[in-house]
Amino acid sequence: MKKKGYFLTLDAFIATVIIAAGLLLLLFLTSYRPEQEQAVFFADDLAKGMATQTVRNTNTPEIQQMRRDGDIRNLENSLFEQIGEFYIREEFTLAETFTESITIGRIPPQYGYSVRVDDAIMYETGVERNSSGLLISSKVILSGTPNKSMFWGPFVGEVRVWQQ
Amino acid sequence: MNKRGIFFTFIAIMLVGFIIVAFSSQTFVTLKDKVPITKSRVQTADDYLKNLKFAYLERSLIHSSIAALKTTALYVNSTGNYLNNRQELNDIFEEVLLNGTIGGVESDALIGRTGAGLKDTPIMRDNNLTYRLRQIENASTDILFINTTFFNDYNDFNIILFQDNDTGPFAVGVNATFHVMVASDVAYWNTSFNLTLHFNIEELDDPMYMIGENTLFGEDLTNKINESNIETWNTSATAEFVDTQAYRYDEEGPSYLERFYDDTTGSVCCGITSLVNPVPFEHGNSEEMQSYVDYCFFHPNTCQSDPFDLFYLVGITDAGGGGMPGTPDTFAYGLKIDAQHLSDYNLTDAGLNEQVGTP
Numbered sequence: 001m002k003k004k005g006y007f008l009t010l011d012a013f014i015a016t017v018i019i020a021a022g023l024l025l026l027l028f029l030t031s032y033r034p035e036q037e038q039a040v041f042f043a044d045d046l047a048k049g050m051a052t053q054t055v056r057n058t059n060t061p062e063i064q065q066m067r068r069d070g071d072i073r074n075l076e077n078s079l080f081e082q083i084g085e086f087y088i089r090e091e092f093t094l095a096e097t098f099t100e101s102i103t104i105g106r107i108p109p110q111y112g113y114s115v116r117v118d119d120a121i122m123y124e125t126g127v128e129r130n131s132s133g134l135l136i137s138s139k140v141i142l143s144g145t146p147n148k149s150m151f152w153g154p155f156v157g158e159v160r161v162w163q164q
Numbered sequence: 165m166n167k168r169g170i171f172f173t174f175i176a177i178m179l180v181g182f183i184i185v186a187f188s189s190q191t192f193v194t195l196k197d198k199v200p201i202t203k204s205r206v207q208t209a210d211d212y213l214k215n216l217k218f219a220y221l222e223r224s225l226i227h228s229s230i231a232a233l234k235t236t237a238l239y240v241n242s243t244g245n246y247l248n249n250r251q252e253l254n255d256i257f258e259e260v261l262l263n264g265t266i267g268g269v270e271s272d273a274l275i276g277r278t279g280a281g282l283k284d285t286p287i288m289r290d291n292n293l294t295y296r297l298r299q300i301e302n303a304s305t306d307i308l309f310i311n312t313t314f315f316n317d318y319n320d321f322n323i324i325l326f327q328d329n330d331t332g333p334f335a336v337g338v339n340a341t342f343h344v345m346v347a348s349d350v351a352y353w354n355t356s357f358n359l360t361l362h363f364n365i366e367e368l369d370d371p372m373y374m375i376g377e378n379t380l381f382g383e384d385l386t387n388k389i390n391e392s393n394i395e396t397w398n399t400s401a402t403a404e405f406v407d408t409q410a411y412r413y414d415e416e417g418p419s420y421l422e423r424f425y426d427d428t429t430g431s432v433c434c435g436i437t438s439l440v441n442p443v444p445f446e447h448g449n450s451e452e453m454q455s456y457v458d459y460c461f462f463h464p465n466t467c468q469s470d471p472f473d474l475f476y477l478v479g480i481t482d483a484g485g486g487g488m489p490g491t492p493d494t495f496a497y498g499l500k501i502d503a504q505h506l507s508d509y510n511l512t513d514a515g516l517n518e519q520v521g522t523p
Contacts, residue, residue: 007169014173018180025183044204048211078219139307141212141300143220148367151227151291154220154303 039136039161042107047138047159050080050102050115062101066094077144080117080157084142087117088152099123112164117142118155126164135162202350209310209348216300216312217357221342224296226363229325229338231291232261234368236424238275238287239266241374246426253424258323264288264295293321293340304346311347327421327434333413334391334436335362336420365389365420370411370438372423372462387438387458389420397510399479402439405509406480406496411436414508417459428459428466437505442498455502467502474500477511 055063056075066072071094077085079102086095099115099122107113112126137160143153236257240247247253260271272278272286279285289295297314304312324339331337342357366389373387392410394401405412418427419434440456454460455474460467468474481499506512 004169007173011169011173011176014176014180018176021180021184040204051211051215141215141220141303141307143223145223145227148227148230151223151296154300154307156303156307 039111039134039163040138042111042113043136043138043159043161046103046106046113046115046161047080047140047157049106050083050159051078051140051142051157053079055079055082058102060101062097066098073146080140080142081144083115083122084117084152084155084157085144085146087120087122087155088144088146092122095122107161110164111161113159113161116156116158116160119158135160137161205348206351208308209346209351209353212304212308212310213346213353213355216304216344216346217359220296220300221357221359222361224293224300225338225340225359226361228261228288228291228293228296229257229336229361230363230368231287232257233325233336233365235260235271235275235287237369237371237374238277239271240371240424241369242275244375246371246375247424249425250421250427253421254323254325257325258321260288260292261323262293262318262321264292309348311345313345313347314342315345316341316343325421327419327431329433331362331434333419333431333434334366334389334411335364337362366391368420370420370423370458372418372426372458375426375462389436397508399477399511402477402509402511403480403495406439406441406499409438409441411438412508414457414505416504417457423459426463428463439499439501442496454500455505456499457501457505460502460505467504473503475503475506475511476500 054075055072055077058079063072067075071091072082074082074085079098083095083099086092086098095117103113103115103123107125112124114124115122137158139159140157141153142155142157143151145151236253239256239260247256256266259265259267264271266274271288275287277284277286301312301314304310320341320343322339322341326337326339327333327335328337337360339358339360342359344353344355344357346353346355368389370387370389387409390408390410392405392408392412394405394410394412413435414437415432415435416430417435417437418429419431420436421434422428422431438458440458440461442456453474454464455467457467477496477499480496501509501511
């Protein structure tokens with residue numbers, strides 16, 4: 001009878017360990033930090049989208065105006081290359097307006113983001129918080145030929161996304 | 165009963181041990197965390213490779229080719245002699261394109277482009293293809309932490325310069341092969357690209373205007389390729405053509421590339437001609453008894469064997485009675501066209517021109 005009691009106590013103890021280990025395992029396997037993955041997706045999607053979509057295939061009122069004014073000279077430029085071209089021409093206001101028009105609404109307001117060319121900020125929302133602990137960066141390489149005699153790049157084009 | 169209890173307990177412990185080892189080992193946890201990161205790195209490298217092929221290399225090849233062709237024309241100008249043949253043109257172009265040298269000597273030095281002024285800025289020093297490839301190799305390492313290595317030998321690039329039906333007369337094609345290895349820390353690509361690209365030759369110097377005696381007509385004056393948009397030819401259109409120093413398709417004329425090595429046999433796909441404008445070339449000399457169609461002008465007696473086959477053009481050279489031109493201050497004074505080319509400009513009407521030497 002006494003021995004049976006020991007065994008049952010041991011059995012209960014082991015069962016408790018099993019249940020606890022199982023719960024811990026389950027929690028560990030299913031837990032994730034969605035904010036980080038979201039930010040990664042936002043940064044990557046924005047950078048890659050701007051690197052692959054051409055000016056010709058993008059239609060915003062600001063871009064239409066820039067085309068009419070002759071500020072955009074090559075419709076086959078990708079959006080990021082066009083920002084780079086504004087940067088090379090030192091037309092930073094145009095770069096800011098252009099970048100805002102193509103990125104607005106693409107990143108939820110709870111995230112801040114900036115678009116940079118060669119480490120110079122072309123457009124930024126909010127204030128980049130170094131202490132946020134979550135700042136995701138996505139980079140592409142940019143180059144361009146505005147005319148036959150000029151070649152710029154390779155420069156880094158960068159999108160940074162962080163939690164506000 | 166007791167033995168069964170011990171047995172079940174033992175089995176339970178084994179099962180727990182197995183589950184813990186199988187599902188919560190450090191290896192599994194690490195891999196699980198690494199999968200999206202690895203995927204992201206591979207994707208980044210793959211995107212970079214596409215960007216390298218379809219953007220950077222294409223741009224670099226076209227931009228460096230234009231600079232190399234410009235340099236080759238200036239080199240021909242500096243030597244005062246045409247190149248020997250298409251092969252020599254291709255060889256020189258290839259060396260200039262890849263290394264910025266001709267015969268091992270810096271091409272910028274050979275053509276006097278070593279200064280800082282607008283007209284003597286170096287053309288190839290920071291524009292040759294090898295420089296561009298080194299630039300992207302460094303950038304990919306610094307920016308994306310991806311190692312890019314072009315492992316072409318000089319001859320592996322297989323640079324070929326050409327014009328054909330696809331390029332048409334106002335574009336040049338260039339073919340090049342790139343062998344490249346792209347390596348991130350999780351994957352690598354070892355691949356070759358063969359690029360065939362066309363580029364417009366507008367604004368490039370016409371070497372035929374730059375050789376030997378031709379340059380005497382204007383020391384620093386050359387003619388730049390400028391495609392005419394005239395579709396209907398008559399006297400006023402021809403006058404505009406002369407005034408703008410433009411070019412038109414002419415299958416009897418040499419192509420742009422043939423102008424480097426003086427092949428005037430004509431090119432069905434890509435022949436072009438201009439009319440030499442006597443005014444900027446200070447060549448309003450009615451005594452020059454040759455056709456002013458450019459390749460005829462620079463190669464006397466190519467297009468006519470007898471001066472009587474030449475024609476003054478009313479309204480352009482202002483031909484007077486007796487087949488003589490007007491006054492030296494007349495627009496395009498001295499310009500004549502051979503009978504063979506007269507029809508190209510729709511000027512065969514006897515009332516519109518006057519044959520040289522007509523009694």
